[in-house]
Amino acid sequence: MKVAPTMLNFLKRSYSIILLLAGWEAAVRLGFAPPALLPAPSAVLVALVRDLGNSHFLSDLAVTLYRLFTGLIIAIGAGVLIGVGAAESRLGPLLLEPLIRVLAPLPKIVFFPAFLLLLGFGSSSRIMLVVIDAIFPALLAAYFGARAIDEKLIWSARAAGMSNAACQFRVVLPAALPGILTGVRIAIVIGCVVVFLSEMVTPGDGLGDALIRAAREFQTVQMFVPLVTISLLGFILDYAVVRVRKTLVNW
Amino acid sequence: MRALGDRFGSALAPLAVAAGLLVLWQIAALVIRSSYLPPMTEILPMFGALLWSGDIYPDLASSLARLFVGLGIGSALGIPLGLLSGRSRAVENFITPILAAFYPVPKAALMPIVMLWFGAGDLSKVLVIALTVSLPLVYHAQEGARTVEEKLIWSAQAVGCSGFRRLRRVILPAALPEILIGARVAIVIGVIVTITSEMIVRQSGLGNYLFTALDMGQYAMTYAVMLVIAVLGFLLDWIFETVRRRLAYWAPDRREADLAATS
Numbered sequence: 001m002k003v004a005p006t007m008l009n010f011l012k013r014s015y016s017i018i019l020l021l022a023g024w025e026a027a028v029r030l031g032f033a034p035p036a037l038l039p040a041p042s043a044v045l046v047a048l049v050r051d052l053g054n055s056h057f058l059s060d061l062a063v064t065l066y067r068l069f070t071g072l073i074i075a076i077g078a079g080v081l082i083g084v085g086a087a088e089s090r091l092g093p094l095l096l097e098p099l100i101r102v103l104a105p106l107p108k109i110v111f112f113p114a115f116l117l118l119l120g121f122g123s124s125s126r127i128m129l130v131v132i133d134a135i136f137p138a139l140l141a142a143y144f145g146a147r148a149i150d151e152k153l154i155w156s157a158r159a160a161g162m163s164n165a166a167c168q169f170r171v172v173l174p175a176a177l178p179g180i181l182t183g184v185r186i187a188i189v190i191g192c193v194v195v196f197l198s199e200m201v202t203p204g205d206g207l208g209d210a211l212i213r214a215a216r217e218f219q220t221v222q223m224f225v226p227l228v229t230i231s232l233l234g235f236i237l238d239y240a241v242v243r244v245r246k247t248l249v250n251w
Numbered sequence: 252m253r254a255l256g257d258r259f260g261s262a263l264a265p266l267a268v269a270a271g272l273l274v275l276w277q278i279a280a281l282v283i284r285s286s287y288l289p290p291m292t293e294i295l296p297m298f299g300a301l302l303w304s305g306d307i308y309p310d311l312a313s314s315l316a317r318l319f320v321g322l323g324i325g326s327a328l329g330i331p332l333g334l335l336s337g338r339s340r341a342v343e344n345f346i347t348p349i350l351a352a353f354y355p356v357p358k359a360a361l362m363p364i365v366m367l368w369f370g371a372g373d374l375s376k377v378l379v380i381a382l383t384v385s386l387p388l389v390y391h392a393q394e395g396a397r398t399v400e401e402k403l404i405w406s407a408q409a410v411g412c413s414g415f416r417r418l419r420r421v422i423l424p425a426a427l428p429e430i431l432i433g434a435r436v437a438i439v440i441g442v443i444v445t446i447t448s449e450m451i452v453r454q455s456g457l458g459n460y461l462f463t464a465l466d467m468g469q470y471a472m473t474y475a476v477m478l479v480i481a482v483l484g485f486l487l488d489w490i491f492e493t494v495r496r497r498l499a500y501w502a503p504d505r506r507e508a509d510l511a512a513t514s
Contacts (some may be wrong), residue, residue, distance in 0.1 A: 013344075013348065016345045016346070016348050017352050035355070039503070073313075079422070095268075097264075098265050098267065098268040099266050099268050101264075101268075102265045102269050102272070103486070105488040106484050106485060107443040107446050107447075107480060107484045109447050110446060110461065110477045110480040110481060112450075113461060113462065113465045114288075114473075114474065116465070117287040117288070117470065118287055166394060170396075189354065189355050192357070192359075193355070193360075196357045197360060197447055200359075200360055201447070208360065215364075220364075223363060224364070224366055227356070227360055227364070230357060231352075231357070233355075234354075235352070235354075235355045246320060
């Protein structure tokens with residue numbers, strides 16, 4: 001029976017959040033907070049489970065997932081390639097670092113109107129926003145991770161007759177992997193947040209739009225459902241990368 | 252002379268990059284020739300006119316006011332809580348799961364919900380900003396308080412320094428460099444959440460101004476406002492970074508990767 005101790009451990013580690021949810025539930029049930037303004041957590045959960053069988057909600061979810069994953073794949077792929085590539089070349093400190101210093105602190109969401117104008121009000125503009133927002137953590141992690149590699153590793157690989165390209169894939173990338181995965185975790189959460197916000201800012205479809213539609217009809221429970229969905233999605237994806245990191249980076 | 256040259260170079264390199272980006276833009280606009288992508292030769296005069304006429308200042312002021320009030324409230328709540336949790340296991344165990352659950356929530360998306368409780372005015376926006384910026388502040392204050400050299404605390408105890416005094420006179424200064432790094436992240440995130448909340452609930456502020464220009468089809472104006480916000484975000488970060496270097500000149504410098512964790 002290993003289940004009981006793990007369960008107990010879980011309760012011990014997260015008792016405050018359980019306490020918080022219980023207090024919230026009690027406040028609504030005992031009439032301290034009107035359910036029309038603050039729905040009980042149980043009501044939100046019931047609505048969420050019910051919506052998982054609702055085709056309208058599922059199509060919103062599918063649209064958001066499509067935008068999120070397309071954007072993340074582009075951002076992480078391009079970020080890692082550019083980061084690892086620039087770390088080895090002289091262009092890195094000369095071009096990439098000043099570029100990062102100018103672009104990284106900018107509030108990227110202000111460029112959203114430009115994407116709307118150039119790419120239209122469909123998915124492309126939101127994917128583009130995810131890309132420029134999520135690329136920086138991946139890029140920075142890859143760049144600094146690859147730069148921090150012990151030079152001797154590369155020298156010995158090259159001395160053993162490995163080509164430059166092979167060296168990038170078989171030596172640099174694995175050595176920078178722990179750092180890159182940390183960057184990927186940040187990129188994923190930023191991607192979830194940004195895709196949702198982009199759907200709230202301009203109407204259309206997706207989970208963010210579902211929140212705005214519910215707000216217009218004062219359907220408080222239905223406002224919480226998309227918000228909880230996107231937050232859970234971020235939480236689960238983040239946790240998945242933590243697990244992957246543990247199995248991949250076992251050294 | 253070498254050091255001077257480096258300092259000069261480090262200030263010039265971002266300017267050169269920014270200038271390069273503007274030139275690239277101009278070339279792209281001249282090649283594409285679309286009213287959706289006006290050339291910089293149209294956007295920059297608009298940018299100047301915007302600042303010269305003062306038309307944008309009321310919105311700029313209301314955005315900045317919300318940002319700074321939010322940062323103030325967020326610091327007043329976040330920094331003490333973080334310091335306390337860095338020194339007390341019980342507090343840390345209590346807040347960690349709550350922070351972890353709150354971390355992936357799109358904070359600006361709370362606007363419509365918070366507005367149900369506090370109305371459509373400034374209070375809702377300021378609360379959402381304060382809540383958002385307190386997260387990095389708690390995290391970095393905690394990290395700073397946890398890594399305070401134990402000997403400092405022992406000596407304070409030995410001369411009879413009480414718990415609260417110790418927190419204020421020993422732990423706070425020792426954790427300051429780390430707190431200031433948190434504050435830098437908080438400012439960057441604060442600008443983002445201020446603008447985004449103004450885009451979602453359009454009443455006033457730069458986010459509202461931006462989308463009003465877009466809705467009215469004034470594309471050169473839209474891009475000029477984007478430029479205003481971008482310059483503002485960059486300037487706030489640059490000013491704070493200059494102040495931070497002075498305040499924490501005795502602490503070892505850290506690389507800038509922290510900034511990646513913003514949105």
